Amino acid sequence: MTEPSTSRTDNSISGGTYYGPVIQGRNITLHLPEASAPPLGIPSVPSSVFVGRDHEVQGLLDVIDPDSGNGPRSRVGLVTGAAGMGKSELLLQAAHRAVHRGWFPGGVLSIDLDGFSLGLAPLTPADALRRLLQRLGLPLDAIPEHAEDRAAVYRECLRDRSVLVLLDNTRDSAQVQPLLPPYGCAALVSSRNLLPALDDARRFPLSDLPPDVSCELFLAAADPRTGTDAEGAAARSHARRIATSCAGLPLALRVAAAQVRGETADHLAELATSLDDKRKRLVELDDGERAVAASIGASYDILDESERLLFALCGLHPGSRVGVHAVAALADLPLRDVRRRMQRLRNIHLVEADGVGHYKLHDLFHVYARERVHEDVPEADTRAAMDRLIDCYLYTADRADAAVAPGRYRLPHTVAHPPHSIPDVDERDAALAWFAEEMPQLSALLRMAATTSDPSRCWILADAMRGFFFHTKAWDSWLETLQVALDAATDAREIRVQSVLHNSMGVALIEQDRSQDAARHYEAARAGFEAVGDAHGVATAVENRAWVHQYAGDHLAALADHQQALAVYGALGARRNTAIVQRGMALAEIELGRYEDATAHLTQALDVFVELGLDLDSAMALNGLGEAHASAGRGEPARRHFLRALRRSRACGSLFEEARAREGLAVLLAATDPRRAAHHGKRALAHYQTLRSPKAEQLRSRLTALGVPTPEADTARS
Known part of the structure; x- marks a missing residue:
């Protein structure tokens, strides 16, 4: 039996970091062999076909450069963009180049947060932290129960390690905030969402590839067989048509290339002809493993019912650039409600802002919206929306024409569905500018009106x-x-x-x-x-x-x-x-x-x-x-x-x-x-x-x- 003692109790544990019950006793010294977390490696090798994003890669490298002198919160690069813009590929390219330069000896810690994965729920911060801690070598029974405690342990594990964290496919700021690493590490984040609450992140928005770059990406990925100069010229000509149909969307270009990889120019011509038809375009852009429509659909599916309806109705607009007043007419809503819902669509890159009071749908997203409106919206509601849109343009054109040519004779008429509001076209210059800007839409709607x-x-x-x-x-x-x-x-x-x-x-x-x-x-x-x-x-x-x-x-x-x-x-x-x-x-x-x-x-x-x-x-x-x-x-x-x-x-x-x-x-x-x-x-x-x-x-x-x-x-x- 040990006699009771009033002297101090000292514990000394050395040899590494361990997780388990605390042993309390007098003068106990424990020496255990050191345990180490498994080495971290970079995720899958990026595609060897990568063109058109060198500026963005260099920007990300500038953010995560250990010698850049950036503060503790500024070594976070955020890549945002629509579905299929190549955000994940961009993160991988930057990560591989950083590792090649020897910047992160602690390795790369990567996770797909399933923010917009088809059929999968987004990872909660707690689940994501559990996976990351396991990657860092913690046994499951040593991982705390609560997300805040997991985040604290996560930061402690990374405190003395130079690690690059890749947080791909993020849903929102709340999902990614607890996963950002501490000072000494860096993070690259991708999302379809704008993630406005990530105040200190350097932002890199991705847009469509230019036509020449799109053609280059397609040809590099397709690698067609061209034995003669004439065959090469023909392949490039067909590639330009295909690139135009894909509208600069990298996923669409890669999917199209996969269908004709290693084939002759004749096969490219056949694909180009199929893609010329907008009604079949999304069906054709499916290689059996990747589908552009499914990728866009993952963003569409997370919207609430009113937002899905608004996006689908935009598919009725004859142009991919649509003004807020036209959207209001389509949805039969006041401007304030339209702006709020369109902001939600902007946040997840289903639409982009295109000047004051205008939005731009990527051509393929516009096709997808048109498919959705015909499948998801009752026909009577679709006809009513089109009538309101035509009347909105007619009402505005009539006002604008009165400013351009006051006093001239006009055909008498009434507008059945006067719009909630219209652009300011009561001054001559504003009216002329409106006509010039909207002429493609006016011409298309005129043709549509003839069939109503x-x-x-x-x-x-x-x-x-x-x-x-x-x-x-x-x-x-x-x-x-x-x-x-x-x-x-x-x-x-x-x-x-x-x-x-x-x-x-x-x-x-x-x-x-x-x-x-x-x-x-x-x-x-x-x-x-x-x-x-x-x-x-x-x-x-x-x-x-x-x-x-x-x-x-x-x-x-x-x-x-x-x-x-x-x-x-x-x-x-x-x-x-x-x-x-x-x-x-x-x-x-x-x-x-x-x-x-x-x-x-x-x-x-x-x-x-x-x-x-x-x-x-x-x-x-x-x-x-x-x-x-x-x-x-x-x-x-x-x-x-x-x-x-x-x-x-x-x-x-x-x-x-x-x-x-x-x-x-x-x-x-x-x-x-x-x-x-x-x-x-x-x-x-x-x-x-x-x-x-x-x-x-x-x-x-x-x-x-x-x-x-x-x-x-x-x-x-x-």
Whole structure:
């Protein structure tokens, strides 16, 4: 028996770190052999095919460089991006290069957190810490029960070791925060989520690969058989088509490459043709082990019901770039709710921000959303959403057109589903910018509207685009939209609408020097208006027909038509139309040498345009006055009016009227100031060429005859 003692009890344990019961007694010394944790090795070898991310790799290496002098929290690199962007591969590439440089003698500790793994629940921080501690050599019965205790032991285990921790496929910040290593180590994290709470991490967002890099990645991964230069050229041509269909998504490129690896160019051509069809694209991008649709679906599945619906409805939008007002119309929600839910989609990279108030869906994600909306949303709800979207664009286009061409006649209509809100398009510049930005969507929706239960929205939308097309002189695009609308109106037997569209087509055609084609449309318009008893419409067709005579050189016939239209417009009290006719009459009168009559008519027209605030019409009238004075040999008044036209055209953004003013100045100054004449002539040519106007070559010949040099034109504006 040991006698009781009041002396101090001393314990001494050495030889390593051990986990088990504490032995308490007097003067007990325990010497045990040292145990060591198993060595840590780097995970799987990264792909040998790796292109296009060198900048990001170097950025990650800069973050984890032991000699960088970064503080204790700054050696964390966070890679974010959409599904299939190559985040995991980027982490592996950086880790291998770091180990190759001898930076982490303690090894690499890697874990997939299953944040977005199909069919698997994300690892909890406690489960992840248990796995990591086991990797570090702790027996299972030595791992604490609670997550906080596990995190403390985890940090202690790494305290004196230089380890690189790879935390791949992270769901959110709460999952990854406890796993970040202590000072002396570094971490690389990947996630589809933005992980906004990781304040001290250096962020590396991944986006699509550029087309050339995408082609390079595909060819490197596919390694096609190309025995001759011609076969190599063919393979590269097909690869470019495939890369375009994959839209720069590395996973899609690798999956596509796997299907034709080692094959000939003919196999690449077959795959390229299959991928050309958007409806089949996601089905084709499946190599049996990897599927792009499944990868995107893992992000889609974690959304709540309202967020999934919003993402799916974005698939109905004709373009992959969608504005917040369009999303609000699709979902029938106020903007504040849309912005909140779209932020959630942004956080997990199902959509990206693309300028103020706009979002961008990757092309393949857009295809996936379209599939989801047709599979997950009832057909009646889909039709209702499309109706709201078309009405949103129609309502906005109508407002914008009123700013671009105030006072002009428009087809009467009502909007069945007025949008919750629309962009600010009530100012001319904002309206023009909106039309330019949304034109691809407007053209696509116009075609869609023709197939809905209310095809009238097709021709109303085409009519609302008239002011923009006339302003920008985009004649070919205008003719395309008008033809779609005319076909729809013809099918619906809307004679008056057809007549309005025929008139517009004539305007677009005559501006392209296609007078005879224009004449046929004007005659069809006149006959249609007469059939429905529309005197205003008949006058418009006759007025337009005057320009056919004008371009044919029959100025007396042109003047007669102008006068006939003028009488009708005057009787109807149509002041703007009356002023437009007077402006047209003046051009015929100039050709007939009736300069005083022309000047009087243009002055009257200009007064009306100024009073009504019609800047473009005013610029046209000022140019006409310049031409009238120049033709009459009155150089100084001509110069003043051309300069006023130049200022007014620049203020309203009309390249055509600016070119017309500069042309007048160039001709006027050719004899007295050749340098300024060349200056204006060069810019006039540039603008006509930008607009693809036939007047470009006419001006070049005219200046050459006057001895004004015409260097290669550009689009610079002085």
